[in-house]
Amino acid sequence: MAETATAQEFDILVLGGGSGGYAAALRAVQLGFTVGLVEKAKLGGTCLHNGCIPTKAYLHSAELADHARESSKYGVNVSLEGIDINAVRAYKDGIVAGKFKGLTGLIKAKGITVIEGEGRLVGTDTIEVNGTAYRGKNIVLATGSYSRSLPGLEIGGRVITSDQALELDFIPKSAIVLGGGVIGVEFASVWKSFGVDVTIVEGLPSLVPNEDAAIVKQLERSFKKRGIKFNTGTFFQGVEQDENGVKVTLVDGKTFEAELLLVAVGRGPVTANLGYEEAGVTIDRGFVITNERLHTGVGNIYAVGDIVPGVQLAHRGYQQGIFVAEEIAGLNPVIVEDVNIPKVTYCExxxxxxxxxxxxxxxxxxxxxxxxxxxxxxxxxxxxxxxxxxxxxxxxxxxxxxxxxxxxxxxxxxxxxxxxxxxxxxxxxxxxxxxxxxxxxxxxxxxxxxxxxxxxxxxx
Incomplete structure (x- = not known):
């Protein structure tokens, strides 16, 4: 009878190579641990490839467009000939590619074993990837998040998320942004600078509803001055689309028409069908429940980043990844409450x-x-x-x-x-x-x- 192959074992096995996962891996090797890092796509996760970095590149291009329009106020005569969206995309892709190359080089140089493929938790100390089992004395779950939609609202055609918005090869003449939170106001800001007629639809009473009332007032005043329209206090009911555009209907009967509908209603945790619950990890509305020290209460399994309830920020995941590596090392790192984590919304x-x-x-x-x-x-x-x-x-x-x-x-x-x-x-x-x-x-x-x-x- 053939012997069963012994699974490769690591001191720390990380599932997910985004901000939280790679930060945990890097800090862990600094502390002398052997580390395996499982990633099904590209190291860097949403932040590097579909979030923080590419959107801020777009926002910088938008800022330059605004500067060109307003340059005469500062004694500089410049004319804006237009926005070359393919050149903007190339600029964005170049930034992302450079950062990705740097990150992959760093991970390799530090001796972290990158395991490519979709991982699944198959026990309290084992992750299976493409049929091969890997064991970790400690497991860190860091599988990140995805762009949410609303029940019954399918993404496709002229209904898009931020992922598709970053890859558009044209600039729409008009767009409706569903959601007045961070993602929604950032894209509305970019598109307005690119010359798009933008309307934000937010069901809650104001834009950026989690911010201080004085900040909300200032933002709404600035957006009105910029010509960014918004409708708050009424929820979305449905959308119709054809080859020409979309028609959005709210529960009060109001309708809005545009070329595109950007769904920006937040991000959901990636935890489904990954074996978490089967291993005993508690899941609530898709999120992994941990104690204040990010331990799941099961074996030596920890969780970090967007799958842990709280603010979904790349630098929160990064800090939590470092925290968990130091926790495993017995360094008793300091807990930082979510309220004391800095937040920036990069609209204008x-x-x-x-x-x-x-x-x-x-x-x-x-x-x-x-x-x-x-x-x-x-x-x-x-x-x-x-x-x-x-x-x-x-x-x-x-x-x-x-x-x-x-x-x-x-x-x-x-x-x-x-x-x-x-x-x-x-x-x-x-x-x-x-x-x-x-x-x-x-x-x-x-x-x-x-x-x-x-x-x-x-x-x-």
């Missing part, structure tokens, strides 16, 4: 936030325990030079630390690093007021907001 104007909104802070700490300060970017020299408006809003506990920073304006995402440090280190406005912010920078505006909240506004 950009939104950058960390910590509690004013509403959430009052719910947690009490209405009379919260103080806020808004700083208008109109008072900031560099913002005036860039021609941007917006605000920075700081939320603090009275006589206590800053618990939230919320910003909107051109390039505000570049300010989120300091804001994250302020919130996560529980700094008081009086502490931040002592920092020196270079002049002239937009970063000064963050300092001015804290000066004002500390009771000594420089220009107030």
């Amino acid at each position: 104007p950009e939104i950058a936030t960390v910590g509690y909104t004013e509403k959430a802070a009052k719910e947690k700490f009490g209405d009379d325990q919260i103080a806020t300060q808004e700083y208008n970017l109109a008072g900031n020299g560099k913002s005036s030079i860039l021609g941007t408006g917006g605000i920075i809003k700081v939320v603090r506990q009275k006589d206590g630390p800053v618990v939230g920073v919320h910003m909107i304006g051109t390039r505000m995402g570049e300010q989120i690093g300091e804001a994250q440090l302020i919130v996560n280190w529980e700094a008081h406005p009086e502490d931040v007021a002592q920092f020196i912010h270079a002049h002239p920078t937009q970063n000064e505006a963050l300092g001015e907001a804290h000066l004002a909240l500390a009771g000594k506004p420089l220009h107030g």
